[in-house]
Amino acid sequence: MRKQPIQTAPIRKKKRQPVKQEQKPVNRNRTLKRWDAIIEKVGKQPGLIGAEIGVDTGKTCKVLFERIPGIFLFLVDRWIETPEGDSYYQGARKLCHEPQEYFNKAYNKVVKIAENHNHKILKMDSVEAAEFIEDQSIDFCFIDGDHSYIGTKRDIEAWLPKVKVGGWICGHDYDNKNTIGDVKTAVDEAFGDDIELSYNTTWFHKVK
Ligand SMILES: C[S@@+](CC[C@H](N)C(=O)[O-])C[C@H]1O[C@@H](n2cnc3c(N)ncnc32)[C@H](O)[C@@H]1O
Numbered sequence: 001m002r003k004q005p006i007q008t009a010p011i012r013k014k015k016r017q018p019v020k021q022e023q024k025p026v027n028r029n030r031t032l033k034r035w036d037a038i039i040e041k042v043g044k045q046p047g048l049i050g051a052e053i054g055v056d057t058g059k060t061c062k063v064l065f066e067r068i069p070g071i072f073l074f075l076v077d078r079w080i081e082t083p084e085g086d087s088y089y090q091g092a093r094k095l096c097h098e099p100q101e102y103f104n105k106a107y108n109k110v111v112k113i114a115e116n117h118n119h120k121i122l123k124m125d126s127v128e129a130a131e132f133i134e135d136q137s138i139d140f141c142f143i144d145g146d147h148s149y150i151g152t153k154r155d156i157e158a159w160l161p162k163v164k165v166g167g168w169i170c171g172h173d174y175d176n177k178n179t180i181g182d183v184k185t186a187v188d189e190a191f192g193d194d195i196e197l198s199y200n201t202t203w204f205h206k207v208k
Helices: 032-041 060-066 100-114 128-132 149-162 183-191
Strands: 049-053 074-076 118-122 136-145 165-169 197-198 200-206
Touching: 032 060, 032 136, 032 165, 032 183, 032 200, 049 060, 049 128, 060 074, 060 183, 074 100, 074 128, 100 118, 100 136, 128 149, 128 200, 136 149, 136 183
Parallel strands: 049 074, 049 136, 074 118, 136 165
Antiparallel strands: 165 200, 197 200
């Protein structure tokens, strides 16, 4: 006779635990990058308007221009050597110590990348730049500038009103162990559990 397993207690379904921030599903796929995450979320519909806060040499905007036909991008970066005592010092690795020459080259590179695409370069502080943008006028805002807690908080506060309802405010380096700074605390404080994490340490909040 086939042995039956002895049942010692009634089988109970495991209670679902609430998903904590740290347990949110993070896609660790190393081949997919921040631009893949942005395109997956915002789509490729005609007339898409976005902003990138912190552009550097234009790696992200280059791919967005190539893969989203007709996209309009506000490209925001001050492209200056980090001023003494600036919060940006707390929020990046090597980049915040680069000399002005580096930023001049980076800026020229972005001008070239963008020249045949719909764009407006705002070469200034990111909070100052937000004043030039109409409220609820853009489909997404990708924050990747000053990665310090205070810098990220400032950018979220300045740029959230610029995004249309149903659009995305998002950014890079959420809980990125390789980056100094504290994007995570500022993002969690602003949106709590109402964020989605994606490739390459990106975070997304759908604007309501
Ligand atoms: C990590 S890089 C951006 C990388 C880029 N988004 C990409 O995907 O390749 C950060 C950039 O933010 C810029 N930045 C830092 N603080 C800023 C501020 N307060 N206003 C404007 N730009 C700022 C720096 O000049 C730097 O080029």
